[in-house]
Amino acid sequence: MKHFMHWMLQLAVAFIGILLISGLPILINGFQKGEFWWREYGEHLLVIFPLNHFLDTYFSSYIGESIFYSLEILFLALLVSVFFALSFTVMTMLFKERARQRIKTLFFFLESLPDILVILLIQLLVILVHRHTGVFMRIASTGGEKIYLLPVFCLMILPMVQLYRLSMLTFEAEERKLYVELARSLGFNKVIILLIHIFRNAIISIFFQSKKTMWFMLSNLFILERMFNMPGIMFHLSEHLTGELFLITVCSFFLPVFIVYSFFEWYFLRRTSRGGATL
Amino acid sequence: MKLLWKQPYFVIGFLILTFFLIGSFVFEWINGSDPKQTYFLMEKGRVIEAAPLSPSWIHPLGTDQYGYDMFAKIMLGAKYTIISAMGVAAVRMLIAVPLGFVIGTYWQKRRTTINSFIDPLHYVPMTIFSYLMLYPVLWEPMEGFSTTVWERIVIQVALMAIITVPIVASLIGNEANLLYQQEYILASRTLGASKSRIITRHLFPMMREKLFVLYGQQVVETLVVFTHLGLLQLYIGGTDVSYDPMMGDPPNSIAYEWAGLFGSSFRYLQGVPWLPLGPAICFALVILAIAAMIEGYTRAVSGQVKIPKRKKVLFVSDKTVEWNQKQLKEKIQLLYKEK
Numbered sequence: 173m174k175h176f177m178h179w180m181l182q183l184a185v186a187f188i189g190i191l192l193i194s195g196l197p198i199l200i201n202g203f204q205k206g207e208f209w210w211r212e213y214g215e216h217l218l219v220i221f222p223l224n225h226f227l228d229t230y231f232s233s234y235i236g237e238s239i240f241y242s243l244e245i246l247f248l249a250l251l252v253s254v255f256f257a258l259s260f261t262v263m264t265m266l267f268k269e270r271a272r273q274r275i276k277t278l279f280f281f282l283e284s285l286p287d288i289l290v291i292l293l294i295q296l297l298v299i300l301v302h303r304h305t306g307v308f309m310r311i312a313s314t315g316g317e318k319i320y321l322l323p324v325f326c327l328m329i330l331p332m333v334q335l336y337r338l339s340m341l342t343f344e345a346e347e348r349k350l351y352v353e354l355a356r357s358l359g360f361n362k363v364i365i366l367l368i369h370i371f372r373n374a375i376i377s378i379f380f381q382s383k384k385t386m387w388f389m390l391s392n393l394f395i396l397e398r399m400f401n402m403p404g405i406m407f408h409l410s411e412h413l414t415g416e417l418f419l420i421t422v423c424s425f426f427l428p429v430f431i432v433y434s435f436f437e438w439y440f441l442r443r444t445s446r447g448g449a450t451l
Numbered sequence: 452m453k454l455l456w457k458q459p460y461f462v463i464g465f466l467i468l469t470f471f472l473i474g475s476f477v478f479e480w481i482n483g484s485d486p487k488q489t490y491f492l493m494e495k496g497r498v499i500e501a502a503p504l505s506p507s508w509i510h511p512l513g514t515d516q517y518g519y520d521m522f523a524k525i526m527l528g529a530k531y532t533i534i535s536a537m538g539v540a541a542v543r544m545l546i547a548v549p550l551g552f553v554i555g556t557y558w559q560k561r562r563t564t565i566n567s568f569i570d571p572l573h574y575v576p577m578t579i580f581s582y583l584m585l586y587p588v589l590w591e592p593m594e595g596f597s598t599t600v601w602e603r604i605v606i607q608v609a610l611m612a613i614i615t616v617p618i619v620a621s622l623i624g625n626e627a628n629l630l631y632q633q634e635y636i637l638a639s640r641t642l643g644a645s646k647s648r649i650i651t652r653h654l655f656p657m658m659r660e661k662l663f664v665l666y667g668q669q670v671v672e673t674l675v676v677f678t679h680l681g682l683l684q685l686y687i688g689g690t691d692v693s694y695d696p697m698m699g700d701p702p703n704s705i706a707y708e709w710a711g712l713f714g715s716s717f718r719y720l721q722g723v724p725w726l727p728l729g730p731a732i733c734f735a736l737v738i739l740a741i742a743a744m745i746e747g748y749t750r751a752v753s754g755q756v757k758i759p760k761r762k763k764v765l766f767v768s769d770k771t772v773e774w775n776q777k778q779l780k781e782k783i784q785l786l787y788k789e790k
Contacts (some may be wrong), residue, residue: 176615182567182570184572185568185571186570186571189568189571189572190574190575193580193583195581195585196584197583197584197586200587200588200610201586204588204597204598204606205597214660215731224570232737265626269461272763277746279744280746281739281742281743283742284671284738284739284741285735285738285739286674286675286680286731286734286738287675288678288682288713288734289731289732289734289735292717292720292727292728292731295720296720296728297723299720299721303646333520336672353525358779383573384573387573387574387576387577390574390576391576391578391579391622391679393576394578394579394679395578395679395682398682398683399682400715404685406579410582412682413582413583413586415583418579418583421579422579423576424573425574426574429574430574435643
């Protein structure tokens with residue numbers, strides 16, 4: 173119960189923080205004219221009360237639909253990137269030390285490619301493929317239709333590289349621990365040690381460190397929706413930038429992500445504190 | 452320091468960065484501040500190609516729709532882009548480093564509370580945050596800008612630096628606090644060292660390398676945000692918006708900085724792919740250069756050497772090894788049987 177209260181407090185603090193941020197443009201506008209518009213800022217903060225009035229004015233079924241679409245893309249891309257990152261990690265762990273080092277350096281440079289270049293190159297590739305073979309994939313949506321394949325593919329690449337680097341580090345740190353040595357001396361196969369013993373210990377610490385990747389993906393999604401003309405909430409925000417819409421958008425991502433993360437955090441902590449292995 | 456110049460990654464990154472930075476100033480000094488304009492190419496008295504010209508030997512990156520040479524535009528704009536990214540990161544570090552040390556040493560007990568306030572910032576994507584903050588500053592209103600270009604650049608750099616100060620400061624604070632629990636710091640505290648002395652004598656020297664790496668990461672992050680803002684048509688130093696309802700020009704950037712070059716030409720990807728690709732590739736090159744410098748630097752300071760090639764021992768042949776293994780197996784099997 174104490175845990176739950178703490179969780180609620182965290183949620184409230186986060187919400188207040190986002191609310192305070194959403195009003196900042198008013199202050200900046202004021203500063204440019206050399207005045208301090210604290211009264212307007214205060215009025216903005218009170219805009220969410222009463223809540224149902226706020227929702228009636230700024231929330232519509234269209235916005236709800238676009239929020240859902242954006243979340244779909246985000247979580248699909250996350251799942252795909254986690255899957256590929258983990259399977260690549262397990263594959264590279266089977267290599268020898270020297271080869272591993274090279275692969276890691278390569279991925280370090282891949283990671284620092286800017287996302288716009290990746291998206292541009294993929295779009296260009298699709299155009300080229302279309303020109304030469306006539307196979308066509310949607311590179312931009314028109315008239316508000318929903319496209320999935322290419323956006324998810326573009327969105328997953330860079331998070332996958334980041335997660336791969338992260339999980340390589342964790343797996344390698346885990347590999348040096350004593351229980352791995354014990355398992356090896358008992359004659360277990362390398363693949364089995366990796367998949368059963370290292371994997372379930374590493375996955376917890378990878379999960380705790382993956383928050384930053386999530387943050388990165390949100391920025392990425394914003395750009396992606398813009399470049400693909402997708403009818404998602406981020407695109408809507410970039411067309412009509414207001415403090416209120418900003419509040420709705422950020423909350424619509426913050427709430428699900430926060431709930432999912434705190435659930436898993438609670439679950440993992442409970443499992444590990446009992447001393448048993450997880451998964 | 453000498454070790455640094457022996458790291459190939461660092462040297463390559465440094466060369467690319469200086470090429471763009473020094474090259475930009477030299478280019479302006481030689482060719483003036485306006486790029487060359489070519490309307491069409493003639494061959495044997497006939498027009499063979501009109502602007503936008505595709506990349507060729509004379510125009511390595513092609514020209515834009517008005518015939519301006521893209522390579523010249525990129526070289527002219529390089530200094531603005533790179534210097535402002537470095538400026539943003541520098542201002543951010545200047546504020547965040549002292550703040551982080553204060554959080555890590557003086558406010559240790561309040562640290563968890565401070566962190567729980569800063570944590571939600573992680574859920575506000577950096578691009579959206581800076582878009583929201585910078586829109587009133589950089590987007591030209593109907594009645595024209597009330598600020599000058601330099602004022603806008605200063606405001607932009609300051610704002611972009613400040614919005615991630617809390618995150619960087621809490622990062623440094625956590626790191627400093629970890630160090631603060633070390634034994635040698637405990638020893639010097641027992642001997643009566645003040646907190647400010649511990650910061651200047653122990654924490655800062657211990658974290659100097661990490662702070663350099665952090666600075667590099669901040670520059671990269673800022674460059675990425677610049678590209679995003681460019682796509683959203685917020686350019687460094689402000690966006691010229693034409694409110695003419697009939698034949699309005701598209702939003703323009705000042706002084707050919709890269710975010711503007713990329714953002715204004717992105718829609719032409721299908722017809723004239725070299726227009727957005729040129730600046731995008733240059734962004735990628737600069738980011739890669741900084742990443743390479745970071746990698747080289749960490750290798751130099753951590754003293755990590757290349758893993759030497761394992762020498763094969765010559766005088767033991769594979770046969771001998773096999774025979775040994777066989778013997779071992781038999782012995783083990785014997786042991787089992789005895790049990």
